[in-house]
Amino acid sequence: MTKKTDLRGADAEVMQILALQSGDARRIRRVLNGAALTPAVIPHLIPLLGLGRAAVDAMRALQTIAPQRPGMLIDALLDVRHPAVMRRRLARVLSSCRTATVIDALLQGCEDDHVSVRMQCARTLFVIRRGRPDLEIDTDGVIRLIKREIAGGIEHVGLLFTLLGLILPAGPIRAAYRSLRAGSAYARGTAVEYLNSVLPAEIKGHLDEILTRMRSR
Numbered sequence: 001m002t003k004k005t006d007l008r009g010a011d012a013e014v015m016q017i018l019a020l021q022s023g024d025a026r027r028i029r030r031v032l033n034g035a036a037l038t039p040a041v042i043p044h045l046i047p048l049l050g051l052g053r054a055a056v057d058a059m060r061a062l063q064t065i066a067p068q069r070p071g072m073l074i075d076a077l078l079d080v081r082h083p084a085v086m087r088r089r090l091a092r093v094l095s096s097c098r099t100a101t102v103i104d105a106l107l108q109g110c111e112d113d114h115v116s117v118r119m120q121c122a123r124t125l126f127v128i129r130r131g132r133p134d135l136e137i138d139t140d141g142v143i144r145l146i147k148r149e150i151a152g153g154i155e156h157v158g159l160l161f162t163l164l165g166l167i168l169p170a171g172p173i174r175a176a177y178r179s180l181r182a183g184s185a186y187a188r189g190t191a192v193e194y195l196n197s198v199l200p201a202e203i204k205g206h207l208d209e210i211l212t213r214m215r216s217r
Helices: 010-020 023-032 039-050 052-068 071-078 084-096 100-109 115-131 141-151 157-167 172-183 187-198 207-215
Strands: none
Touching: 010 023, 010 039, 023 039, 023 052, 039 052, 039 071, 039 084, 039 207, 052 071, 052 084, 052 207, 071 100, 084 115, 100 115, 100 141, 115 157, 115 172, 141 157, 157 172, 157 207, 172 187, 172 207, 187 207
């Protein structure tokens, strides 16, 4: 009687890795939607984030195991040799890793050359802070990031307000942003008054510049 191959444990991981490296969409999908994955496959999942047809499933799979090995995801996020779309998706995946180390990495990601990556890193930071308000964040570092965005011509106003929501009460900041974008003249005036009362001095001096940028969009 022929003995069947035992695909449990390490053997199963090898089969999963081979499938993920195969380039065969059906084999890849079968692994991503099949049995639970282990941290050993993380390096083979990361490249799939750059492939549209498999990216969503790969992101979902990574989010389930990322908290066990966030270091590999952090290294990939900060590796500028990877395409921006991959780094952006890595930033989303890291929302499941709510640690101080991940916060520090995402703050570094907020200095990426691609605004889409910076925006996603800031959004992920916001999500993590909402779930773990006990985690400290470098306020001075966030202010430096905001000043960097202003100095760069405010490529994305929403990014500025997301960063502000990390160091100021998030609800009022988000409400002010909505009012400035689409509210009545009264609502906009109230938002400006609020911002003038809470913005750090080094940012308040650029409020007119920020408002002008919003009106031009």
